[in-house]
Amino acid sequence: MTFIRLSSLAELPEHLRGAYVAIGNFDGLHRGHQSIIAALRQSANAAGVPALMLTFEPHPRDVFAPAPFMFRLTQGDAKARLAEALGLDGIIILPFDHAFSQTEAEDFVETILVDQLGARGVITGSDFHFGRQRRGTPAFLKAAGERAGFAVETLDLMDEGDEPISSSRIRAALSEGAVAAANRLLGYHWFFDGCVVQGDQRGRELGFPTANTMTPNGFQLAQGVYAVRARLGTRLFDGVAAYGKPMFDNQRPPFETHLFDFDEDIYGQTLQIALIGHIRGQEVFSGLDELIAAMDRDSREARALIADAAPIGALDEKLGFFG
Numbered sequence: 107m108t109f110i111r112l113s114s115l116a117e118l119p120e121h122l123r124g125a126y127v128a129i130g131n132f133d134g135l136h137r138g139h140q141s142i143i144a145a146l147r148q149s150a151n152a153a154g155v156p157a158l159m160l161t162f163e164p165h166p167r168d169v170f171a172p173a174p175f176m177f178r179l180t181q182g183d184a185k186a187r188l189a190e191a192l193g194l195d196g197i198i199i200l201p202f203d204h205a206f207s208q209t210e211a212e213d214f215v216e217t218i219l220v221d222q223l224g225a226r227g228v229i230t231g232s233d234f235h236f237g238r239q240r241r242g243t244p245a246f247l248k249a250a251g252e253r254a255g256f257a258v259e260t261l262d263l264m265d266e267g268d269e270p271i272s273s274s275r276i277r278a279a280l281s282e283g284a285v286a287a288a289n290r291l292l293g294y295h296w297f298f299d300g301c302v303v304q305g306d307q308r309g310r311e312l313g314f315p316t317a318n319t320m321t322p323n324g325f326q327l328a329q330g331v332y333a334v335r336a337r338l339g340t341r342l343f344d345g346v347a348a349y350g351k352p353m354f355d356n357q358r359p360p361f362e363t364h365l366f367d368f369d370e371d372i373y374g375q376t377l378q379i380a381l382i383g384h385i386r387g388q389e390v391f392s393g394l395d396e397l398i399a400a401m402d403r404d405s406r407e408a409r410a411l412i413a414d415a416a417p418i419g420a421l422d423e424k425l426g427f428f429g
């Protein structure tokens with residue numbers, strides 16, 4: 107079955123009616139979320155029906171309190187790619203706005219789950235609430251399912267160490283440059299997309315041209331230097347990247363990627379960038395020669411980190427950053 111991505115339930119194809127559906131924000135689709143998806147696929151398979159994810163964009167938190175924006179681990183495109191790699195039949199990304207947030211929990215069940223999806227079963231994490239004033243608790247959903255005739259499964263959060271795996275824990279790790287910890291909690295190498303824009307044209311003079319990509323609102327990765335793997339169309343490149351440049355204009359800096367063994371004009375193209383490792387924080391050097399010497403050391407370290415890198419698991423293998 108081909109993977110289907112929808113932004114409205116009016117377009118739901120007939121063969122996806124009667125599915126098992128996982129509902130939630132699922133920012134990052136981390137290992138905790140992945141355990142929910144595994145349960146979803148198992149129940150859907152047992153019932154012989156499709157498995158769908160129902161999620162929302164923008165993140166409800168950014169609709170209720172837009173400033174400062176939340177540090178998103180996955181925008182809609184990334185969530186769709188992950189959902190497909192996880193073997194789901196489709197993802198429905200419903201536009202979330204103030205009007206939608208006023209939907210009563212009863213109406214959400216009646217209109218979306220029963221009328222539009224004809225859901226056979228619904229799976230959520232135990233912390234998921236829906237509908238106006240968050241009245242759609244797991245207990246509410248269970249009772250509604252009993253009345254309307256769909257199964258309801260509520261799954262506990264998965265722990266690692268003494269704490270649950272959560273999107274906020276991963277955001278905190280990335281904002282400290284703890285790439286290895288974040289990737290372990292995610293179960294894949296964290297990635298994001300960016301369109302390559304013009305910078306100050308200084309990079310090529312330093313011997314390190316960098317493809318500059320603007321970061322999304324709320325981006326809070328620690329400023330520093332990273333080993334990366336980048337995808338350009340179907341091609342894969344290794345590289346060393348910098349976020350922040352305190353020696354120069356550092357107002358809302360781009361994420362800058364120097365691709366190894368590469369010499370093409372790629373302005374306007376989209377790079378998918380996966381973080382392989384953290385090398386160091388940003389520094390202010392006494393001159394350009396010192397900066398260039400540091401970039402040389404960074405490049406060697408990045409090549410070594412990438413040479414040692416391997417997919418974290420089956421999902422990571424499917425995401426396309428490892429050939």
Ligand SMILES: Cc1cc2nc3c(=O)[nH]c(=O)nc-3n(C[C@H](O)[C@H](O)[C@H](O)COP(=O)(O)O)c2cc1C
Pocket residue numbers: 305306307308309310314315316318331346347348350351352353354362363364387388389390391397400401404405
């Ligand atoms: C590997 C690497 C390390 C970097 N380290 C620093 C740094 O420590 N401090 C800094 O101010 N800028 C650093 N930068 C950013 C450079 O200053 C930036 O790439 C350069 O100014 C070119 O900018 P442009 O692409 O806008 O021309 C680094 C860039 C790279 C690729």
Ligand SMILES: Nc1ncnc2c1ncn2[C@@H]1O[C@H](COP(=O)(O)OP(=O)(O)O)[C@@H](O)[C@H]1O
Pocket residue numbers: 302303304305306307308309310311314315316317318363364365366367368369370371372373
């Ligand atoms: N090895 C490379 N890595 C990244 N970009 C490269 C490379 N070789 C050529 N380029 C091109 O050069 C641009 C970066 O050069 P640079 O002097 O840093 O300019 P800018 O300041 O506009 O980013 C990239 O956007 C890309 O189009």
